[in-house]
Every structure is written in C-alpha cells, then in structure tokens.
Amino acid sequence: MVADTASRLFQDLFWPDGVWSGHPGWDSGKWDVIESAGLPLALVPEDAGGFGLARRDALDLIRIAAVHVVPVPFAETLLANWMLAICGVPLPGGPLSIAIDDEPLPILRKGGGYEFATRAARTPWARHASRIVALVGHGHRPCATAISQSEIAVEYGENLGGEPRDNLTFNCVLDEKRMRPLPSGLEATDVFGCAAALRVISIAGAIEGMLGRTIRYAQERVQFGRPIGKFQAVQNLLAVMAGHSAVAAAAAQIAADAFADPNRRIAIAAAKVAADEAAGASAAIAHQVHGAIGFTREHPLHLYSTRLWSWREEYGNGETWSRRIGAAALGEGAEGLWPFITAA
Amino acid sequence: MELPRFPRPRVDESAQLRAEVRAFLAKELADRPARERAKSWTAFDPGFSRKLADRGWIGMTWPKAYGGHERSAFERYLVQEELLAAGAPVAAHWIADRQSGPLLLRYGTEEQRKTFLPRIAAGDCFFCIGMSEPDSGSDLAATRTRAVPVEGGFRVNGAKVWTSHAHEAHFMVLFCKTGTGHERHADASQFIVDLRAAGIEIRPIRILTGEHHFNEVVFRDAFLPHSSLVGTQGGGWSQVMSELVFERSGPERFLSSFPLLASLVEEVGPEHSSSAPADIGRLVAQLIVLRQLSRSVAGVLDTGGEPAVEASIVKDIGTGFEQLVPEIARKLVSIDLAARENREFAAAFACTQYHAPSFSLRGGTREILRGIIARGLGLR
Numbered sequence: 001m002v003a004d005t006a007s008r009l010f011q012d013l014f015w016p017d018g019v020w021s022g023h024p025g026w027d028s029g030k031w032d033v034i035e036s037a038g039l040p041l042a043l044v045p046e047d048a049g050g051f052g053l054a055r056r057d058a059l060d061l062i063r064i065a066a067v068h069v070v071p072v073p074f075a076e077t078l079l080a081n082w083m084l085a086i087c088g089v090p091l092p093g094g095p096l097s098i099a100i101d102d103e104p105l106p107i108l109r110k111g112g113g114y115e116f117a118t119r120a121a122r123t124p125w126a127r128h129a130s131r132i133v134a135l136v137g138h139g140h141r142p143c144a145t146a147i148s149q150s151e152i153a154v155e156y157g158e159n160l161g162g163e164p165r166d167n168l169t170f171n172c173v174l175d176e177k178r179m180r181p182l183p184s185g186l187e188a189t190d191v192f193g194c195a196a197a198l199r200v201i202s203i204a205g206a207i208e209g210m211l212g213r214t215i216r217y218a219q220e221r222v223q224f225g226r227p228i229g230k231f232q233a234v235q236n237l238l239a240v241m242a243g244h245s246a247v248a249a250a251a252a253q254i255a256a257d258a259f260a261d262p263n264r265r266i267a268i269a270a271a272k273v274a275a276d277e278a279a280g281a282s283a284a285i286a287h288q289v290h291g292a293i294g295f296t297r298e299h300p301l302h303l304y305s306t307r308l309w310s311w312r313e314e315y316g317n318g319e320t321w322s323r324r325i326g327a328a329a330l331g332e333g334a335e336g337l338w339p340f341i342t343a344a
Numbered sequence: 345m346e347l348p349r350f351p352r353p354r355v356d357e358s359a360q361l362r363a364e365v366r367a368f369l370a371k372e373l374a375d376r377p378a379r380e381r382a383k384s385w386t387a388f389d390p391g392f393s394r395k396l397a398d399r400g401w402i403g404m405t406w407p408k409a410y411g412g413h414e415r416s417a418f419e420r421y422l423v424q425e426e427l428l429a430a431g432a433p434v435a436a437h438w439i440a441d442r443q444s445g446p447l448l449l450r451y452g453t454e455e456q457r458k459t460f461l462p463r464i465a466a467g468d469c470f471f472c473i474g475m476s477e478p479d480s481g482s483d484l485a486a487t488r489t490r491a492v493p494v495e496g497g498f499r500v501n502g503a504k505v506w507t508s509h510a511h512e513a514h515f516m517v518l519f520c521k522t523g524t525g526h527e528r529h530a531d532a533s534q535f536i537v538d539l540r541a542a543g544i545e546i547r548p549i550r551i552l553t554g555e556h557h558f559n560e561v562v563f564r565d566a567f568l569p570h571s572s573l574v575g576t577q578g579g580g581w582s583q584v585m586s587e588l589v590f591e592r593s594g595p596e597r598f599l600s601s602f603p604l605l606a607s608l609v610e611e612v613g614p615e616h617s618s619s620a621p622a623d624i625g626r627l628v629a630q631l632i633v634l635r636q637l638s639r640s641v642a643g644v645l646d647t648g649g650e651p652a653v654e655a656s657i658v659k660d661i662g663t664g665f666e667q668l669v670p671e672i673a674r675k676l677v678s679i680d681l682a683a684r685e686n687r688e689f690a691a692a693f694a695c696t697q698y699h700a701p702s703f704s705l706r707g708g709t710r711e712i713l714r715g716i717i718a719r720g721l722g723l724r
Contacts, residue, residue: 056352208347215345215721235718242717243661246350246654250636253352266632273629318626325628326621334378334610337628338429338602342362344632 002053006039006061010068020300022071026128031072031095040077041091048085059201059256066205069303071163073097073125075198080133083191087144087180094130099123099147099168102192102316104137113175114138116147122165122314127154132168135188136179142188143179147172159314161307185262193268196315197255200268200275203311204245204252207282210304211245214238214286221291234289241285244278251275266328266344269321276318279308345722348654353639356418365426368399373430379691381431381603385596386557386699388509389433390470396427396434397467402441406449411462417646421639425595431603435509440464440471443590444517447534451575451583456536460515472513474504474520474537474561475584482712484584485528489520489563491535497569498522498535500543503562510559511546515539518568519584522577532580535572542566552698586650591707593641593655598634598662600703601669604696605631608673611682611689623672630665638662653720656713663703663710670696 013030014021034040042058044050058078065074073095080096099105099120107114116136126132131146151172159165182191215238218229228234255271258264283305287294294301312318332340372395373381380387396402404420406412427434445464448456463469480486489502502520510516516537523531539546543566549558575583605627612620637658644651673679673693682690704710718724 212345212347215723218723219345229723232715235723236711236714238721238723239660239714239717242348242721243657246348246637246657247633247661249350250633250640253350254633254636257352266628269625270629270632273626274633277626277630318629319622322623322625322629323621324625326623326625329624329628330609330612330616330621331614332609333613334606337606337609338426339366341628341631341635342425344628 002039002042002057003060003064005037006064007068009034009037009039010065010070014068014070020069020303022069022303034072034074035093040074040081040096043078043082044085044091048088049091050085055259056253056256059197059259062198062201063205063208063252066202066307067209069206069209069300069307073129075202076124079194079198080131082194083133083135083144084146086183086186089144089146089180092131092146095125095128096146097123097126097129097132098195099126099132099134099170100188100191100195101135102189104135104142104188105170107136107138107174109138110173113173114179116145116151116170116172116174118170120168120170122157122159123168124314125164126152126166126168127156127164134170135182135191136174137188141181141184142191143181145174145179159307159310161303161310163307163310186260187262190260190262190265192315193258193265194260196272196321197259197268199311199314200248200255200271201252203275203279203308204248206304206308206311207245207248207278210282210286210301210308211238211241213301213304214241214289218289228289237285237289241282244282244285247274248278248282251278264344266325266340269325270344272316272321273318273325276312276321279312283308346720348657348717348720350637350640350654351644353636353643354418355639356416358419358422361419362422362426364399365401365423369426369430369432373432376431377691378431378603378607378688379695380433382601382607382692382695382699383433384431384600384603384699385428385434385438386508387433388435388512388557390436390467390512392433393437393470394467396437397465402437402467403445403461403465406445406461406465410449410457411465413465417642418639421595421642425599425635428595428599429602429606431606436470436512437464437467438596439473439508439513440469442594443473443587444471444515446590447517447574447583447587448536450586451534451579453571455571456574460536469515470509470513472507472510472516472539474507474510474516474518476504476506478503478505478560482709484519485532485581487519487521487532489518491518491520491522491533491568493522494567497567497572500535500537500563500566500568503560505549505558505560507559507561508557510539510561511548511556513539516561517574519580522580529581531578532584533577534574534580534583535568536574537566537568537572541568552701553695585652588708589645589650589652589655592659592713593638593645593651595635595638597659597707598631598638598665600663600699601666601696602631604673604692605669607689607692608669608676611677611687617676620676623676627665627669627672630668634658634662634665653717656708656716656720659707660710660713660717666703667700670700
C-alpha cells in the first residue's frame, strides 16, 4: 500500500533513531528519495503521467506527511503537479511552490505576451522550488504557468512553524504558450479552495501525531507518585483533545471529497473552519499536558503546535471561510437551511 | 494505544427518499410554529408517529417478518435527520425505534420479537427506559431495584426516575438487579414491563419548561412473568452497554437545537449585522462536520462494530454544539426585544434555553462520556 510505503519512508528519512532530523535546513538528497518513490505525482491523473491513485488516497498522503512533520513542500508539490497536469503543462520535476490566490494573479498585456510583475507574499518554500506554479489571469480563463527562479526576486520569510514563506516579486514576460487555461468549470477560487484543503488535511495529520505523543507523555510522566494521565483533570483534557482530533479527521475527509469540485465550495469552507478551531484548541491542550518541557525547542511538541498555528491561518482562516458560509446560509431562510447543509 | 477511528461514511444518498420525507414533513408540519419545533425529539404525538409508521418509517431496518421494512441503515439515518431538522414531534416512538426494538432483535426471544416489533413498527406501541434511580444516576451499576425469582417469574421492588414519557408509553425496558450477590456488573438483567400491571405507580416530575415529561416509576411487588426477561438473566450489564452505543451517536445528539438555528437564520435574514455571517457560518461548519462523524459511527454500527468510544466522542461534541446554538442566538438577536415584541423567535429561544442543560446530561453525562473516551485512549 502506498500509504504504508510513504509512512515508512517519511519515518526513515525524518525520524532516524526516533529524533526529528528536519533541522538545520534543506536537504535535497531527502527530497530526491521522495521524488524517486514517485510520491509527488500522486494527484496527477493517470493519462498525464500519474500512477492512477484514487484522489482520496493521494490526498491522504498529505495527512501522513504531516503526521511525520515532513520538512519539504510535499503538499504544495502534489497540488502544483496536479494543476500543471490538468492544464496540460509538462511536469518540470523537483520540489514545487504554488502562487495562488482567491483570484488569478494579475498579468498585463505587453507586446506579444503578458507582463507578470505581481508580488506574491508568503509563498510556501519558494526559495527551494524548482518552479513556482502560479495561477494568473487577465480577462480570460485563469491560466497555470510554471515560473523559474531566474524570473523572480525572493525575500525570505517563514511562518510560525519555521517553514519558508517567501515574498516573491515576479519579473518576467510570459508568452502565451507558457500559459495554459484551467479546465472549464474550475475557477481560481476552486484552486484556492484546493490549497485550503491541503492545509485542512495537514492539520488533521499534525493533530493526530500530536495526540498520540501527548497521550504517551501523560502515561510516562509521573507526578504525585503516578502518571499524570491517571488524574481525571488530565483525562478530561485528553478526551476533549480526542474530540478535536476527530473533528479534524472528519474535516480532512470532507476536504478530500470536495477537492476541486465547484459544487462543493461550502464543504471546503466548512472543513477549513472546523480544522482551524480544532488546530488551536488541540495545540493548547497538548501544551497544557506537556507542561514546561513542551514549551522548549528541545522537545518535539513544537514541531506540531507551531505548524498548526501556521496552517490554520493559511489560504483563508476560519473567520474568512465562516463568513462565506454564513453569508450564503443567511439567504436560505428557515426552510432552506437544512437542504443547504445536506447539499454541502 | 489505539486512537479512535472514524472511517469515511459510506454515502448512498437516496434523493428520492429524501424528497419523499421532505414533502411529507412540509405538508404535515406546515402549521407547526417555531416554539413547537424547538421541542425537537421531546414532543410526544402518537398521531404523528402513526403517520410515520404508515409510511414505513418506523422499524425501517428490521426484518419484514417482524413488521420491519428491510431498508438500509443509511436510509433510516436519512429519515431520522430529516425529522429532527424539521422539528417533528417524534418522542412517542423514538425510544422503541432507536433502542428497545434493536435490543429485542438482538437479545429478545422469538415470542418477544413477534409480539412487540410489529406493534412498534405500526406506531402503536411505545417504550420508555428504566435505568436511572434516585441513588443511581451516572453510576448505573449502583442500581438497587431488584427482581426476585418467584413462581412463574419475578417480583420487583424499587424506583426509577427521570423516566421520560412513562405516563404515555405502553412498556418500559427495566434494568435491575436479579442476583443475590453484590457484584457490580454481574447480577443485572433487563425486562419488558407492561406499565399497566399491578404494583406500578407513575408519578409526574416537572422539567424546567413546566412540562410533564419525566416521571418517577415505583415498583411495589410488581409481578413480571418469565416471558418478560430480555436476553439472559445476569447478562443485563453487557446488554445495556451495547444498547447505549445506539443511544449515543445518532443525529439527535447534535440536532436537538437545530430548529432554533433555522429560526435564527430566518430572524437574522440576509440583511445582517457584521458578525452574523461569521457566527452562523461557524455553526453551519460544525454541523457539517458533526454530520460526517455521526454517519461514520452509524456505518460502523451497521457493520456490527461497537464503536463505544467514537459514539461518546460524537455525543460529547454534538451536545456542546447544541448548547452553543442558543448562545449564538442571543448574541445575534436581542431576546429581550424579541420578547417585548412577542415574536415567535423569543418563544422558540425560551424552549431551547430551557432544554439546553439536559443535552449534556441525558443518555450519559458529558463527564461519563469523557471517562469512556479516556479509557479508550488507554489512560485508565
């Protein structure tokens, strides 16, 4: 099974001897191992060079990557390859970044092509990417295009989890052949929803990993002569956290099933709202249970919690997405609300 | 350590059945005001239950040989959630359909199945549950009511409390001690009790709304024939535990205050204050996710699993959601103003507010559920 393969591979690469090896920085050798296993093509349709994995199984690899705190743009590369493949752009290989927003990034007609001089803030892993896959547009269908490092200016930044989030300024003229439109029916907002779905699925994985670790800690840490997990107050916290983990897991299922489906925008939105809440609440409980040791860089808890704090913000936070759901729901009236929910 | 698992629910949406149920409810409940809908599954209406039975929506999954309809668990779930979303008065048949019937299917004698299941499915035989006692609430094993073997059956003494609708139901599934020892779990049994039998007194207990739902049911030398024993004598504890899983994960564990949410959406409307969309959107998002979790547990139950921990998680989160709805409602709408203007919304709100404390008590308190979850996580 590809899930087991991926899990073992991530474990071997990033947790040798049970200690996370993501520090101190980028290791292209490890990326090459992931790439030669074919995993970055998991979302690519079979007729475009993929290996015919069901979409939900492909997206589940993102959860597995998050369980193992994989310090590479794994989710981003899956999405970028998928975008390029469905638009008919040849796949460049290597780690990929994505520059997408709720609307196409603006380009301007210039000579025989289009000037692309937009700024794209907090672009994930851009400095390490072989290409940045951007969704651009100018009065026509949004188009996917692959931009190389020589066509951008990069200003380094990172999220709370220490993952690269670089500010880019694109500086190139795209000729029409490099821009391939999204298949009809899909809009930029749907691709933005796909990016939100990646974060939902990653959140589910990180909470799962964090829950297991927090339970083990509560079973091992002894105070007052017994493991702290024997105290009802601590049991209560962990039971609540298991609920948040369940919510995130369900949100991840929903996000995967609604991925790139323009009829299910509300489902994607609901998944991100729920994952946002679960992320913050779980991280708070995990830190409470771990006490002071979890507040240090020496302990691996922060690998999960700081990423959760970051991922809940990216590609629309819960507030942004809940406003969209609410605005639509409030137009439904008392009788329309339930059908609105069952159709989501 | 094994973490709780929520497999993706199998969704075989039956658009036709959903449309059928919606059309039926639109017609039957056309004049039902918001304050009545807000009563959710505590509203008792035998006439309405019989109409559901006529449509084949009680005992849906049971074998035809017992008056059932052999529909799938997902079709049953669909009907349940549609009824709850509409605020339909389902209390009369709810308990029998949800747990007493399935209990008999699993543990009952052939005679019991043939006697009770067709009548339940026809909507003219209602059940209540005799578990809690004055000195035994969450601690079910502390039950004191005892059935002592006598010629031809058992003689029961003791008292049950918080017995919803005992005064309107025909039968009770009684959980009581039958052994002579004092083992906490080993000497309990379950019986079907005809509530009209001699030696049974039913006294009303008013709930916060002032309504008569609860009762105290006192047994004084009440006789139970051998034929009323369900399952094995002494096997009551494990039987009741598997019954509770059915009780804990259904859509009634997150939709009890949905009628108020629907009224709230109507009341706020498309012209809204700035925080309304985010607040409403958050509730809707939680509901969509809860529905996914609840259907996951329903699927596991349907394939013979006993997802006790997962069911407890759904009930814990679901009842929290139910209690959040009135809080958001009072944030977005001035209840005082609505009451001064005598708006229906104020009455619907009052009903849900009155019922809200019970959401995280009935069917296992939040604290009991969290204990079950913690045990599942390997902590106790």
